[in-house]
Every structure is written in structure tokens, then in C-alpha cells.
Amino acid sequence: MRSLENIGLLALPGLTFLAVVFALPLLMLLLKSFQIDGQFSLEEYRLFFSDEYNMSVLWRTLRVAALTTLLALLIAYPTAIAMSRANGIWLSIFLVAMVLPMSVGVVVKAFAWSIIFRTRGVLNDTLMSLGLIDAPIRMLFTETALIIGAANVFLPFMVLPIYAVLRQMDSRLPEAAASLGATPVFRFFNVTLPLSLPGVVAGCAFVFSLAVSMYVIPSLIVGERQQTLSMLTARSFLFLRNEALGATISSILLIIAISVVLGSSWLANRLGARQ
Amino acid sequence: MTGTDRLFLVLSWTIGLCCVVFLMLPIVITVAASFTSSSVYTLPPPEWSLRWYQSLEQRSGLWEAVTLSLNLALVSTAISLVLGTLAAVAVTRGRFRGREAIATFTVSPLMMPGLVVGVALLQFFREIGLRDAYWSLLLGHIVITLPFVMRTLLASMSAFDFSLVDAARTLGLSYPKAILKVLVPNLAPAYLTGGLFAFLASMDNYPISIFLTDARNKTLPIKMLQYLEEQPDPSLAAMSSGLILMAVIALVVGARTVGLNRMIQG
Amino acid sequence: MKKLTNGVLSRRSVLKGSAYAALGTLATPAILRAQSSEIVIGCAGSHTAWMEEIVIPHMKSTIGADILFEGTKSSVNLEKMASNKDAPYLSVVQMDDPVMIQAVEADLLTPITADAVPNMTDLRPDAVHMDGMWCNYVQPWAGVAYNTEFAPDGVPSWTKLWSPEAKGQVIIPSLQNTEGMWTLFIAAMLGSGKPFSEAQYEIDAAFAKLEELKPNLLSVYTTMSQAFNLLEQGEITMLAGNFSSYALPRKNEGVPVDLAAPSEGIFAMPSGICLVKGGPNPELAQAYVNEMLGPVMQSALADFSASVPANTTVTAGAIIPEGVPIYAPDWAFVAANRREWIERFDKLMAL
Numbered sequence: 001m002r003s004l005e006n007i008g009l010l011a012l013p014g015l016t017f018l019a020v021v022f023a024l025p026l027l028m029l030l031l032k033s034f035q036i037d038g039q040f041s042l043e044e045y046r047l048f049f050s051d052e053y054n055m056s057v058l059w060r061t062l063r064v065a066a067l068t069t070l071l072a073l074l075i076a077y078p079t080a081i082a083m084s085r086a087n088g089i090w091l092s093i094f095l096v097a098m099v100l101p102m103s104v105g106v107v108v109k110a111f112a113w114s115i116i117f118r119t120r121g122v123l124n125d126t127l128m129s130l131g132l133i134d135a136p137i138r139m140l141f142t143e144t145a146l147i148i149g150a151a152n153v154f155l156p157f158m159v160l161p162i163y164a165v166l167r168q169m170d171s172r173l174p175e176a177a178a179s180l181g182a183t184p185v186f187r188f189f190n191v192t193l194p195l196s197l198p199g200v201v202a203g204c205a206f207v208f209s210l211a212v213s214m215y216v217i218p219s220l221i222v223g224e225r226q227q228t229l230s231m232l233t234a235r236s237f238l239f240l241r242n243e244a245l246g247a248t249i250s251s252i253l254l255i256i257a258i259s260v261v262l263g264s265s266w267l268a269n270r271l272g273a274r275q
Numbered sequence: 276m277t278g279t280d281r282l283f284l285v286l287s288w289t290i291g292l293c294c295v296v297f298l299m300l301p302i303v304i305t306v307a308a309s310f311t312s313s314s315v316y317t318l319p320p321p322e323w324s325l326r327w328y329q330s331l332e333q334r335s336g337l338w339e340a341v342t343l344s345l346n347l348a349l350v351s352t353a354i355s356l357v358l359g360t361l362a363a364v365a366v367t368r369g370r371f372r373g374r375e376a377i378a379t380f381t382v383s384p385l386m387m388p389g390l391v392v393g394v395a396l397l398q399f400f401r402e403i404g405l406r407d408a409y410w411s412l413l414l415g416h417i418v419i420t421l422p423f424v425m426r427t428l429l430a431s432m433s434a435f436d437f438s439l440v441d442a443a444r445t446l447g448l449s450y451p452k453a454i455l456k457v458l459v460p461n462l463a464p465a466y467l468t469g470g471l472f473a474f475l476a477s478m479d480n481y482p483i484s485i486f487l488t489d490a491r492n493k494t495l496p497i498k499m500l501q502y503l504e505e506q507p508d509p510s511l512a513a514m515s516s517g518l519i520l521m522a523v524i525a526l527v528v529g530a531r532t533v534g535l536n537r538m539i540q541g
Numbered sequence: 542m543k544k545l546t547n548g549v550l551s552r553r554s555v556l557k558g559s560a561y562a563a564l565g566t567l568a569t570p571a572i573l574r575a576q577s578s579e580i581v582i583g584c585a586g587s588h589t590a591w592m593e594e595i596v597i598p599h600m601k602s603t604i605g606a607d608i609l610f611e612g613t614k615s616s617v618n619l620e621k622m623a624s625n626k627d628a629p630y631l632s633v634v635q636m637d638d639p640v641m642i643q644a645v646e647a648d649l650l651t652p653i654t655a656d657a658v659p660n661m662t663d664l665r666p667d668a669v670h671m672d673g674m675w676c677n678y679v680q681p682w683a684g685v686a687y688n689t690e691f692a693p694d695g696v697p698s699w700t701k702l703w704s705p706e707a708k709g710q711v712i713i714p715s716l717q718n719t720e721g722m723w724t725l726f727i728a729a730m731l732g733s734g735k736p737f738s739e740a741q742y743e744i745d746a747a748f749a750k751l752e753e754l755k756p757n758l759l760s761v762y763t764t765m766s767q768a769f770n771l772l773e774q775g776e777i778t779m780l781a782g783n784f785s786s787y788a789l790p791r792k793n794e795g796v797p798v799d800l801a802a803p804s805e806g807i808f809a810m811p812s813g814i815c816l817v818k819g820g821p822n823p824e825l826a827q828a829y830v831n832e833m834l835g836p837v838m839q840s841a842l843a844d845f846s847a848s849v850p851a852n853t854t855v856t857a858g859a860i861i862p863e864g865v866p867i868y869a870p871d872w873a874f875v876a877a878n879r880r881e882w883i884e885r886f887d888k889l890m891a892l
Contacts, residue, residue, distance in 0.1 A: 008369030011377065014362035014421065022384050022418045025399030026392065053888045075294050082291030085284070096526060097295040101302055102475040103522035105496050107503065108515045111770065112301035115308065115318050118776045122304075122318065138709065140776065141760045155298060157423075160468040164431050167464050184279040195434065202430035206423070209385035215482060220767055223760035224715045225892045230388035235887070237394055238616035239717040240880045241643060250391045257386035262379050269375070314794040315773040335593060394620065401624045485617055489630060490581045490609035501612045504586030506791065507766035507773070 030254075033247035044248040054232070061229040062256065064146060065212035069158075071151040072207045073200070076158035080199070083159070084166040098156040106153060110220035113149050114140060146221045153217060154210050158203035165199030166192075194271075201268045205261045212257045229253045302519060309512035316509045327513035337514070340498040347494065348477035351416035352424075355473050356466070358417075359424030364454065367432040381425040384418050389482030392418065397486040408492040415483045420473035427472065431465035432458075579607045580822050580829060583622070583634040586612040587787060591845045599838060604828040615640040615719075622649045622817065629817045632826035637719040638811035641675045642876040650674050651818040657827040660834040660852065667869065668851035675815035678833050679848040682861060683723050683808040686783035688775050689797045696801035699727045702781055703754055711757045712768045713781040716879070716886040720765075720782040723808045725751065725882070726870060727781075730805060737806060737868045744882065752889060761890050773798055784810050786846035802862035809849065809869045 033044050048054050083094045101109075116122045117139040124136040139145050169192075177187045215230040224231070229249055236246035304318065309327055311320030331337065362381070366374050384392060393415070400411050435458065443453040459466060481496040488497050495518075503511050584592060589612045600606045611618070615636035622631060626649060634644075644650050652673040655661045661669065661676060668677040685696040691710075696702075702711050702724075714721035725747050726737065732750030733743035740746075759777050762768035765787070772780045773796050788800040814833055816826055832838050839850040849861060861867060 008365045008371050010361040011365035011369070014358035014425065015377065015380075017358060017417065018381065018384070018421060021396075021414050022392070023380075025395040026387065028399060028402075029391070029395040053891065056891070075290060075297070078287040078290035079294040082284075082287040085287075092530070093295060094291070096523075097298045099471060099475070099526060100519060100522055101298050102471075102479065103518050104302060104305060104515045105479050105481070105499060107481075107496075107500060108305055108511060109301045110767065111316055111511070112304040112308075114767070114771060114776070115304055115316075115774075116300065118771070118774060120775065140771075152297060152301065155294065157472065159294070160472070161427055161430050161465075164427065164462075164464040164468050165434055168431055168434055168462070184277060184283060188283070198430040198433045202426050205379070205382050205426060206385065209382055213386050213388045215388050215390060219763055223762055224717075224887065225758070225761050225890050227887060227891065230390070233388050234390050235717060235883065237390065238614070238620065239883060241619075242880070246391070246394075250387060253388070254383070254386055258379060258383060261382065261386070262375065265375060265378070314791070314796050316770050317774045397620065397624045401627075406625070406628065406630075485613060486620065488611070490611045493611075497613070501586040501589055503766050504612070505589045506794075507770040508794070 029243070030247045030251045032243050033245075033251050035244065044244050045252075048245075048248050048252065057227050057229060057232055058252070058256075060143075060226060061212060061253070062260075064143065064150070064218070064228065065208055067147050068150045068154065068211040069204055069208045071147060072155050072158040073204060075151070076155060076162060076203060077200070080159050080162035080166055080196075083163050098160060101152075102156060106216045107220065109153060110149070110217065113145065113152075113221060117145050141222050141225070143222065143226065146218055146226075149221045150211055150214060150217050154207045157206040157210065161202040161206065162196055162199035165196050169195050197268050197271070201265045204264060208260060208264075209257055212260075213253065305512050306516045306519065308509055309516045311509050311512075314508050316507055316512060327509045328517075330510045331513055331517070334502065334510070334514075336493065337498060340493050340495045343492055344478055344495040347412055347416050348420075348474045351413060351420045351477050352470055352473040354417055355420040355424040356470060359421060359428050359469065360454070360459070362425055363428035363432050364458070366429060367435075368437060378426065378429050381429075382422045385422050389419070389480065390486075393483040393486035396483065400487075408487060408489040411487040412484060412492065412494070415487050416477045416480065419480060419483060420477050423472035423476055424469040427465050427469035428462065431462050435462060577822065578605055578825070579609060580632040580825050581630055582608060582610040582829070583618040583631045583636070583817075584610050584612050585615065585636065588612055588635060591842055595841050595845060596833075596838070599841070600829060600832060603832060604825065606825050606829060608829070619644055619647075619649075623647055626819075629820045631817050632820035632822055633814065633829055634817060635678075635812065635814050638670065638675070638677075638813050638872045639719060639722075639876055639879060641670065641813045641815060642872060644815065645671060645674050649818055650815045651820075653816055653827075653830055657824075658831040658834065660831050660836075663836075663852045663854050664834060665851055665853055670813070670872075675813040676830075676834060677812060677851045678814045679839060679842045679846065679850050680812055681784040681786035681810040681846060681848040682802070682867060683720055683782055683784040683810055684800050684802045684862075686769070686772060686780040686788045686798055686800050688772055688778050689799050691775050691778040695799065696779060696803055699803045699805050700731065701803075702757065702779060703731075703750075704757075707757045707779065709757065709759050710778040711754070711781065712760050712762055712771065712777050712779075713754070713758065714765065714768075715761050715763045716883045717763055718765065718782075719811065720784060721886075722870065722875060723782040724754075725886075726808070726868070727805065728754070737866070741870050742874065744878070748885060748889060751886070755890065758890070769798075786810070786848050789847040802865045804865060806866040806868050807862065809867055811869070811872065812848075 034040055034042065036043055083091065086094055119136045119138060123139065127133045128136065177191050182190070213230050215234055218226070218228050219231055230253070233246050233249045233253070236242045236249060308316055308318055308320070310323045310325070312322040312324035312326060313320055366377050396411070396415050396418070400406070405411055439457050439461065440453045443457045444450065448456060479496060480494070481500065484494045484497055488494060499511065499514060502514070592608070592610050592612070597608045600608050611631070618634060618636060619640055622629065622634065622644065641650070653661060653676060654673060661673070664676060670676065685699065685702070687696050701707065713724045716722065716725065726741055728750035729743045729747035730737055730740040732746035733740050735743060760768070768780055769783070769787070769791070771777050773791070783800060785800055788798060792799050814830055816823070816830060820826055834852060836852060836855050839852040839855045842848065843850040843855065
């Protein structure tokens, strides 16, 4: 019989695996960012941060990742609510819409988006025939297109964790609150939302992590004129063959991503605990 | 139900249905483009035709790539589900500090550009003498599938009432049995979600696999990109439509045999 | 809360079944281990068609080799070669000269000698590099690809890329791609007003001229197929630096594109072939390279991919546009400066 104190040991296989097959190799690679001719040095970091261009890339990466997460959340939360109330054929439709797009690779989706977004493409034609615009507008290779395209790819990673938590929630709780005279708005903010927070945090962690590190999507949708940190990383490792620089950029990316995810889940916990 | 409630629901359903359309859009475009008679990957086509499906017959090694990808995705997802369940139970039930840190650590493989993980793994595996492409790929794929499973399970377990497991144990079930018979079915939506994410993330992985494949073991995304680099013609759309069809079949079979709908309903 | 489900067992047995199935297939790759007649070639994804249709059958019948190939980016191939340096699994690699120079720097190649590869003596002298570290086999020519519906007059001069009516109509390759160098060199020629042989060292003039191109640029690519697709769709009218082995087969497919050879000059793509140092099956690898440099393969490949053969005894292959100079740059100078250029280029082009 296992006591609750020892139950933590169950995490060992998974964590050990990640430590040995992910963290250790990564650390071995990233440590190269602190070395110049075998000596410990922070010179690579100083160089990186002193370059204005790098700062603009860093800022763009964070902005795109944050906006993608926000857009995905705004679409996903109501969708997850509708899905949690759905049954039978409607639930199947939602499930298919979440799963089926993931059977197609990102590269193929990028081709589809270029058909939709191009100047003489589906979207411009539709907008023009509706009279919403007079002349075609340029949509390809814009940051807006990137955010829309990225949100499209990552949406299921936001919807399903929220859905899983909502579905699990006892639907009688909001009803009980209602019978106690709570208004719908009060019920949403004080019952439904706090209870679904773990799903929201998980979904945001997925989407933000995926968006901050995406490489294929931006390189196809916005190209090399609006580089992101992961494009800089790829350039450093593969084309410049400068492992120290690549390791530096990856470390910065990792540290920022971890602090954002940790910070937001801490915040969510605080908010959740206060309710 | 009050008026505000109804408004709230209508709004959710409207956005939900728009979301479905938005998600399906690239799929519909891709399938439509695969039936073109033209060599240009675009819409609308001059005429409809099946020529790009016929052209797939000449593509060698496509089927091997599909089987390798399915194999990797199934095995890595299965392993991740086991490791992920254990870790999630430990983090949810255990009484130790730094559980938030562990939760973040488990998703951290997703924060690294896949290519960095790929380079790191390639160098590490060769350093320790692991040269076999299959095992390298499998280990690499577990690294990217595990985060999805762990994080999804963690989110759902934190909302799970563990007294049910304790109740089952007082009825004489061992702890592992209690987990399997009580926890897993109750968390079915989370298992389905996490498993799906893991499976699909493995199927679609390009940046890690590219460093770990060799001439004998090529996964599907690698093979497809190789064809794309050769010529940007609609045969890529035809291949993708084939994959979509396979996914549809899998969903239908899944609905009939394991009751996907029931599972996701929890 | 929730009921205890009864369906668990059946679900579990299904999962168990699929796990066994997966384990069964898991054992297969180990059985297909290397035989002595097998060699692995590293090449580009764009080589796939002619590797499968021409090279593999030919090598099987002439030297009895079973060819396996990995078609991927040169830079990825290089990273794999570097990581497997102590026990290489590639025997021969086909990639571009700039990457060859990096491979030589990393001590990954072994020289090709006329003793082991007799056909080497028939090559143009400038096709053999660094005392045989690598050779060019067939070379496509590079100019400007254009959409024949939207630019019916073609591209008679490189200056057309800079013309005001081409606003937002041009895509150029990133300097990370080999073919990205051509826009840089043309900018150097146009900016400095000097002939190519001198202009290729006028990099400041080149960057000044490239800056003027910015209003016309829709994008800068690293994935060529996507940029080419936009050209085929008519989203852009000109794609700079594109080359004959890619553009002309598309034209022959009936796609409304063509490759122009502007009057200022065109470029020879630096496609090279090399032997991997310590690679498996060295004799067979040398025989493979010998065949690739021999007249049969040279004419077949040159015809198939609209390229210029490097073997002087072969007359087949691409019809090089007449009256247009064809340039080959000083790759050593490129290799020494390319890293800095890439960073400078990316900053210049950034929006």
C-alpha cells in the first residue's frame, strides 16, 4: 500500500525521461552560448541585446505569440462552451472540425492560405463582391495574416483542454448558483470561469509555447522580411553554422517563454484562489 | 432560463460554428485544389480532373512513409499516455513543492523551436552512440508527444474528485486498478484530447524528424516536403486529401468501435 | 458525479491489440540492414525525380549498386554529416559549392582523384574545386523566372526588377539560399557600373542598390516551391535568381512561366558532388561519382534538368541562351563573407 507522501515518485519515469532525452541534450547545446574559446562568458548575450534589430525581432516574436494566443482564446472559449452543451451529431461536427485539420501538414495549410489571401484570391473577391472594399487589399505576407494563420493551426490546442474541463464540471453548479439568485454574469465570473481556469491555463500554455517557437508557419506566411526568433535560430544553426549564437537565441527564447507561462499560470491561480 | 442566458448561449453557438468553418477552410481549399486539371496549385481550376490522384501511383516510398509515421505516432502516444498518467497523478496528489514548475517543465519541449530540439537530439544521440534512425525518431517523438498528454491530464485531474479513487480502494481495488477503473473513464475527454494531440503532433512533426531520419526511415512530412521541393504541383493536395480521407475513416471507425463520441462526452 | 463505465475493458483490449501491432512493425527496420552493394547518397529534395528515374536504374545496371538517397536541404545534410563524422553513413553528397566549402572547413570530405574516378579528367578545369575536394557535375543556369501572362514581354534586363511598375510584384531568394547570391551580384553590377569580374567584390554598392529594390518586393523566401507557386498563380510577375532545372520543367508542364536570360548576364548554379571522408563502401562510392561524371549520365541529366554538362565530351543538355554572358563567382570570397552578408541582408530587407 502506497502512502500519499510516496505518490510523488510516480512522476519519476516521465520526468526522468524528459530530463535525460530532452533537458540534458538541450542543456549541452545551450551551454555553448556561455562559452567563448572554452571560457565562461556572457559576451554572446551582450552582443545579442545590444543589437537593435535583434530587439525588434524579439518584440515581434512576443507580440505575434501573445496576439495569436489572445485570438485563439477569444474564439476557443465560446466554442468550448457550445461544444460542452452539444450532443450527438453536433458534438461529432465539433470533434471532426478539431481533428480533421490536424491531419494536414502546416506546409499544405500555408498553400491553402495563400490561395485564400492572395490579391486575386477567394477572400478579396468575396469582400469586393460584398462591396466592403473597392480594390483588393494586400493580405499575404502581413502580420495579420500570420496571426490568423497561426491561430487557425493552434485553435484545437486551446478549445479541447477548455472543453475537457468544462465537460467534467458538474453542470449543476451554475444551476445551483442560479437557484440562489445569482445573475448570469455573476455566475459566469464566479462559478464557470474559475472552474474552467485550469483548462484555459493549459490551452494558453500550449498555444503560447507553440506560437513563440513556430518556424515553418512564419517562414511561409510572412517570409524572411519579418523574422522571428526561431527563424534567427534556424539561420544561426544551419546557415551561419554559429552554434554559440543559435544557442544564445534559443536560451533567450526558452527563458522568456517559461517565464510567461509560469507567470500567467501563477496569476491564474491567484485569481482562481480569490474567488 | 433568463434572456441573458439565452443571449449568452446563442453567442457561444454562433462563435462556435464560425470556428468550425474557420478550422475547415484550409481543408476544403486543399481538397478542392486536388481535383484541378491544371498543373498550378490554385483555385478555381480550369476543369476538374483526377490526374493528380493518378500521379500518386508513381510516387515511390509513399506508403512506407505512411506506415512509419503511423507506427511512430501510435507507439509514442501509447508511451506518453502511460508516463503522462503516472506523472499527472503524482503532481496532482503528491504533497511536494514546485508542482507549478513541473507542469511548466513538461510543456517546455513545445517552447523550443523544433529545429533546436532536433539539432540537440542529433548531437546527443550520436554522442552516446545511438545511430539507429527508428529509435532516435521514437525517442524524439516521445519528447514532443509527452507534453501534450501531461498538460492535458494535469488540467483535468486538478478538477477531478480523487475521493472516488479512495472509495474504489475501500471497495477492495488496488491503487493501479482504481486508477484504471475510476480515474481513466472519468477523465475520458482529457485522455482522448491528450492522445489526439500527441498522435497528431507526432504525425505532423517535421523539424525534429528531419535531423533524425535516414535514407531508409523517412516519415510522411519529410517525404511530402521532398516532393514539394521537387515541383510545387497539386499532387501535394492530392496526397493531403488522401490523408484527410484516412483521418475520416479513422474517425468513423473510432466512433463505431471505441465510441469516440461517448469518450469525449465523458 | 459520474458513473463508473462498463465499456472500459473492451476499449482496453483494443488498445492492447494495436500496441502489439505497433511492436510487430517496430522490429522490421532492423532486418533491412545494409548489404555490401548499397550506398547512401545525400542530395537535395529537388533531385528526387531524376535520382529515381535516371540515376538509380543506371547505377544498378552499370556498377551493380543499390542506391538509397536522402533528399533534403544542404544545410541539414551538412549538420547530419558533422554529427556522424566518426561513423558516416552517407558515401556521396550532392550539394552546392558554398556548402561544400563549409564541409571542407569541417574536414568532412575526401578528395576525388583521377586514379579512382577517371572521368574526372574530361571535366572543364573550373569544374574541379580545391584539388578535387568536389566537382561540379551538371550545372543549371539562373536568370529571372516570370509569369508569361502578366509579363508577356519577358525580362530583357535585370533592371526590370527595379522598374516602378513592378511595385509589389517581385520576390527574391534569401541570401541563405544559394540562388540568393545572384540578386546580390546583379545589384553589385548595376550599382557599381563595373563588369562582373570586378563588381562581385563591390558589396557595398550591391547593398545600396538592393535597398532601392525594397518597394518592389512582396517577400523574401527560403522555401522556393512556395514562392514559385505564387509566380504560377500570378500573384507576382517576377522571381529573381530562379534556375533552369526548376523553372523549365514547370514551363514544359504547361504552367504559364518562363525563365528569362537578361542581357546583363546569367549565372551557373554551383551543383557539386563529393565523397564523404570515411564513408561506407568507398570503391562503390568512387564508381558512383565516376558514372555521374561520365558521358551517359551527364547527357541524360543535362537533358532532364535543362542543365549544362561539366564533361567536355558531352554536347547534350541545356541550350544556353545565346549572346548572354554566363558568370561563375569567386566562391572562396563568398564563403569568407557570406555570414556577414546574410545578417546585413536580413536587416536591410526587414519591414
